Structure formats: structure tokens, C-alpha cells
Amino acid sequence: xxxxxxxxxxxxxxxxxxNALYINSFRCRTLCDPRVIVDTFIQKxxxxxxxxxxxxxxxxxxx
Numbered sequence: 001x002x003x004x005x006x007x008x009x010x011x012x013x014x015x016x017x018x019n020a021l022y023i024n025s026f027r028c029r030t031l032c033d034p035r036v037i038v039d040t041f042i043q044k045x046x047x048x049x050x051x052x053x054x055x056x057x058x059x060x061x062x063x
């Protein structure tokens with residue numbers, strides 16, 4: 001599967017010994033929705049179980 005995104009990043013961690021896959025999806029701007037990448041994996045992989053957590057952190061005036 002190939003998914004191209006700009007202004008964001010995605011990491012995928014696999015743990016075959018636990019039959020698990022972890023996806024982190026981050027956005028750098030408000031133009032993209034990180035949930036899109038997670039939904040794409042769900043649609044393609046049809047997981048038996050899923051846990052999703054959303055964290056909102058806004059960093060202002062970082063220098």
C-alpha cells in the first residue's frame with residue numbers, strides 16, 4: 001500500500017509476535033486530516049480489533 005501525504009508524517013510499527021500493528025499519524029498544518037490515513041489502513045487490513053486514540057496538541061510561537 002502506498003499513501004502519499006504532504007505536511008504530515010506517518011509511522012507504522014509492526015509486532016508480528018503479538019499479531020499487532022500500530023499507526024501514528026500526525027499533521028503539521030490544518031489542511032490535512034490524520035484520520036484519513038488510519039481509516040485507509042482499517043479499510044484495507046480489516047482488523048479484528050482496533051483501538052484509536054486522538055490527541056490534540058497545539059504548539060504556538062515555537063522558536
